[in-house]
Amino acid sequence: MRPAASSAFLSLGLIAAPAAAQQPVSPATAAMPAAVDDGDELRRTLAAERQELDRQQRALDEQRARIDRLEARLSGRGDAGTQVAQTALPPGGVPLPASPPPAPPPSAAASTASAGTQVQTVGEAPSDQRQVQVAVLSEQGGIITKAGRATVEVNFEYARADRNQVVFRGVQIPEAVLIGVFDINQSRQDVLTVGTVGRLGLTSRLEINGRLPFVYRSDKSVLAPVANPTEPNAGQLDRPVSGANIGDIDFGLRYQFTDGNNGAPYLIAGVQAVAPTGTDPFRVPRDALGNALKGATGAGFWGVTPNLTAILPSDPAVLFATLGYTYNFARTINRQIGAAFIERIAPGSQPSASAGIAIALNPRTSLSFGYAQTWALGTKTRVRALNQTTQELGDAMTAESRDLQIGRLLFGVSYRTSPTTTLNWNVEVGATDDAADVRTTLRIPFTFNAY
Helix, strand or coil, X not given: CHHHHHHHHHHHHHHHHHHHHCCCCCHHHHHHHHHHHHHHHHHHHHHHHHHHHHHHHHHHHHHHHHHHHHHHHHHCCCCHHHHHHHHHCCCCEEECCCCCCCXXXXXXXXHHHHCCCCCCCCCCCCCCCCEXXXXXXXXXXXXXXXXXXXXXXXXXXXXXXEEEEEEEEEEEECCCEEEEEEEEEEEEEEEEEEEEEEEEECCCCEEEEEEEXXXXXXXXXXXXXXXXXXXXXXXXXXXXXXXXXXXXXXXXXXEECCCCHHHCCEEEEEEEEEECCCCCCCCCCECCCCCECCCCCCCCCCEEEEEEXXXXXXXXXXXXXXXXXXXXXXXXXXXXXXXXXXXXXXXXXXXXXXXXXXXXXXXXXXXXXXXXXXXXXXXXXXXXXXXXXXCCEEEEEEEECCCEEEEEEXXXXXXXXXXXXXXXXXXXXXXXXXXXXXXXXXXXXXXXXXX
């Protein structure tokens, strides 16, 4: 019996063991370690996803700011978000349309596509966008100086006029047979001017400016009457005179109507006034014949010039044109000069126009070509003849001089040495007999924040 009982108890034990293994276990007790592990893993996953989302948001913000800067540089707006572009603009420079970002290479595009939601910058506009300085617009200037920015410019100018005239008084017979008297008149004028120009942007569209010049002038004239062919230099008169003093200052304001958006030109209207602060040509000492003994550094008249300038950027060039009209105010002189008594002088008005093109060679260098024409209307002078014996004045009469056509070919070179300084050199060559032979100017502007 004992062996049989043992076998029975053993069989019951084997049957009871699987049953005990299949008994339910308390859920809270069994799931606690797994729940702890899953919660930590979930928190780590959420933190990693949040960090990735923040990184992508920062990348999107940077890309949006880059796009805003490109749009601002393209439109030339004066918003707060464009201060970097404004600061980089050289004095008087004209921004060209911004170049689009370069296309990504195939490898970069593939890596971007495979990255899923990961943001990757594949192109960026060049930080040194080309700017064109219109060097020949020395008087009008370029686009308006931005609000709060000031430009101080130092310029050096040299002008040379050399005229030879042959005056014949007598009778001309066909086949070049002349009977009479010849007068050969030769005059040479050299003018050196050192000027200081200031410009201040009051708003993003309004600018004031002023110029103070110091002038040195040297005039040499020779009058050689050819009365005796055997003595061609008999009676020759040399009259060299010179003078140095402050010249006529000018000042004005300019207003910019358009910003050059959507391919439209910049339109800038301005008005300049000239004050007769230089040496008065009617007050300089003269000899008995009325010849000046000292060179005058001013014109002696007030003048005002309204003008309109259009500047059209067209990569890689800038087209420009200017229309102006100078009105000179008449003045009472009441002074004897030689054998005449000058009562009143009314200088003629001067309509003018210029046009040209400036081409950007690289981000720092540009060339300018143009042509300018000024039509100086005749000057009216009311004068009385003076009797040298009795010192009595004759009847008043009005004389009007001939009109002058002053045409000039323009050429200029600009080199940007820094974001705030640009060297401008331009040359004017006379294209008509009434224009000066040559005039060359070197301008060095410096720009800074005034407020």
